[in-house]
Each structure stands twice: as C-alpha cells, then as structure tokens.
Amino acid sequence: MRDANSSGAEPRRAATGAGAEAGTVHTLLEASYTRLVLSGEVDMAMSDELTEAVAEAEAAGLPVQVDVRHVQFMDSSGISLLARLASRTPGRMTMIRPPDVVRFLLEVTRVGDLVDIVDDDTQGAPSAGE
Numbered sequence: 499m500r501d502a503n504s505s506g507a508e509p510r511r512a513a514t515g516a517g518a519e520a521g522t523v524h525t526l527l528e529a530s531y532t533r534l535v536l537s538g539e540v541d542m543a544m545s546d547e548l549t550e551a552v553a554e555a556e557a558a559g560l561p562v563q564v565d566v567r568h569v570q571f572m573d574s575s576g577i578s579l580l581a582r583l584a585s586r587t588p589g590r591m592t593m594i595r596p597p598d599v600v601r602f603l604l605e606v607t608r609v610g611d612l613v614d615i616v617d618d619d620t621q622g623a624p625s626a627g628e
Contacts, residue, residue: 519570520544523551532558534583537568540576548576552583562587565619567595577603584612594619 519538526533532555540548555562562583566572584591591613596604604610 521547523547525551525554527554527558528560531561531563532587533563533565535565535568536576538570540569540572542573542575545575545579548579552579555583556586559588561589561592563592563594563619564613565594566600567597569597569600572600572603574603577607577609581607581609581612584609590614592616 521536521538521540521544523540523544524535526535534551534555536548564580564583580591580593593600593604593613593615595617596615601610601615604613604615
C-alpha cells in the first residue's frame with residue numbers, strides 16, 4: 499500500500515479553529531482501486547488538500563473507495579468535491595462507514611444516488627469488473 503501524500507511524512511492537514519480536530523486526507527493507491535481516507539473536520543480549510551487528493555484519485559483512473567468513518571464534520575466544499583469524484587471515476591464510488599453527518603449530506607444533496615455505502619469494509623477492494 500502506498501500513501502501518495504508524502505514519503506513517510508505527516509498526512510495533509512488543514513488548520514482549524516481552537517479545539518477542533520484538523521481535517522486530514524490520505525490517498526492510498528492500490529493496483530485495482532484508490533482509497534481516500536478522510537478524518538476530522540472536512541471543510542473549506544482543507545479544500546486545497548482535498549482537491550489535490552481528488553485529482554490524484556481521478557488521474558489513477560481506478561474505482562474509488564472513500565473511508566469517512568472518522569469524519570466529525572463536513573461542509574458543502576467537501577461534499578461537492580466528493581460528488582465531482584463520484585461522477586468522474588469508473589464504476590460507482592464506495593463510501594465506507596459514513597457517520598450521520600456525512601449520511602445527511604449524501605441524502606440532502608442526492609450525492610448518495612451516485613455512491614454505494616458500505617458499513618463493513620472487510621470485503622476488500624472491488625473486483626476488476628465492478
């Protein structure tokens with residue numbers, strides 16, 4: 499597994515207000531899929547980092563999984579970038595264990611119609627035909 503963010507350094511982090519957990523994004527490139535791992539507060543403060551990660555995932559041209567289980571907050575900038583990614587990747591994008599705040603955004607924006615939601619990622623990566 500390769501972390502495309504850096505060569506052993508810290509993940510991309512966005513600055514947030516006092517007491518808030520900074521949002522992070524990791525891009526993991528595998529042979530048959532790309533996984534983005536988001537955590538903390540996914541908001542405008544991490545727009546540049548998330549835009550770069552989405553561009554990497556698009557460029558890979560593989561099915562995409564987005565692990566959002568540790569997201570504490572997401573605003574419209576985060577959901578709009580995920581919508582863009584869902585519409586530009588092969589197959590349906592998979593959202594792994596979205597918390598209530600993310601499920602709400604997927605529902606009200608109808609982005610949920612573009613993605614598959616899984617609550618258990620032990621099944622592994624999608625097969626090449628998916």
